[in-house]
Amino acid sequence: MHCSRLVTKVSGFEDSLSLSHSLPSPFRIVVNVSGAPVLWRVGEDGFQRSSLVEGTIMWFQQASDGLVVPDHSLPLGHNYFLSVLRVGTPSGSEVTLRLNLTVKASSCVEPGSRFSDPQCSGKGKCITQPSVSTFFCECENGYSGIFCEEFDACHLKPCQNYAICSDLRQGDEGRNFTCICPPGFEGGLCQLQVDHCLSQPCRNGATCSSSLAGPRCYCPEGYQGSMCEQRVDPCASSPCHNNGSCFPQGPGLGFGCSCAAGFTGPTCAQLVDFCALNPCAHGICRSVGTSFRCLCVPGEPFCVCVRASVC
Structure with a gap:
């Protein structure tokens, strides 16, 4: 319910009120007037022009706290009224009252509530907005629900x-x-x-670290994959040269090479030094490809030539 107090001493004064009112409750206007006030219901056009043509007369009900428009005279929606009031004495200022009263249904009390029950469960205010067709509860901080009945x-x-x-x-x-x-x-x-590491997702002796994204496995040498489940092939990069054959050897990334004839070294990258054992007696040894030659000194009686040596 909305109340408006009108007090004026200016002759010919016109006041306009646009109010929203919830049902069911009577509507009161508290004014300092004399005589029996008359209220005219008019259409929207008559309201805009302040015209009583085609208007119908209604009577305020006098009450100790103001003039009452009973709720049975106020259907839902816009209600337009005009009234001419004299403020104070019969010779007092004349006021033309234009009243636009929008009646809306109220959604502030739960169905079945007693008349004495507070609106919005006592945890909010019953309000409305021009664009909303009903009165509704604006809940206090910490409460929710249509009637503010639920603690949040x-x-x-x-x-x-x-x-x-x-x-x-x-x-x-x-x-x-x-x-x-x-x-x-x-x-x-x-x-x-x-803790994503409780289930021990990492394999082959890997170290597990838990983060928001999940487990992370730190793999030991020779293993790879998200869970360190894959053995790294040390021969995948073909580390053995000169047609040597690679084979895994030992833990981790260890490997060995089986070298072709004439080559040696961990990766078969070195030629065999056939002259290291001095195979040429009293001659000069020269490595040739995967073999060697002995070059004999002219006149040397003890020159021994072997393996395609030239004397």
């Missing part, structure tokens, strides 16, 4: 680590809620970080 247990933001709080509707002062945890967190309030 998520009001104090109990969930941690950016979790989503979901209030469990219980009515009154119920304070139960659930927290929907983001990935990587657990616990009633999502206060605990998930």
Whole structure:
């Protein structure tokens, strides 16, 4: 219910009121007037032109606290009225009252409530807006629901680590809620970080580290993959040269090479030095490809030539 107090001493004064009013309750205007005030119901056009043509007369009801327009005379929607009032004495100032009263249904009291029950469960204000067709509850901080009947247990933001709080509707002062945890967190309030290493996901002796994204495995030498499940092939890069054959050897990335004739070294990258054992008696040894030649000194009686040697 809205009340408006009109006080003026200027002759010929015109006042316009545009109010919203909720049902069911009578509407009162408190004015300092004399005589029996008359109220004319008019259409929107008559209201805009302040014309009583095609208007119908209505009578205010006198009450100790003002002039009353009973609720049965106020259907839902816009109600336009005109009235001429004299303020104070019969010779007082004349006031033309233009009253645009929009009647709206109220959604501020639960169905079945007693007349003495407070609006919005006593936890909010019953308000309206020009663009809204009803009166509705604007709840106090911490309460929700059509009638502010539900305590919002998520009001104090109990969930941690950016979790989503979901209030469990219980009515009154119920304070139960659930927290929907983001990935990587657990616990009633999502206060605990998930330990992804408890299930021992890393294999082959790898070291596990837990983070919000999940487990991370640090692989020992010779293993690879997200869980260190794959053995690295040390021969995949063809480390043996000159047609040598590669084979895994020992732990980790160890390998060995079986060299072709004429080559030696860990990766068969070196030619065999056939002259290292001095195969030429009293001659000069020269390595030639995968073999050698002996060059005999002219006149040397003990020159021994072997393996395609030239004397």
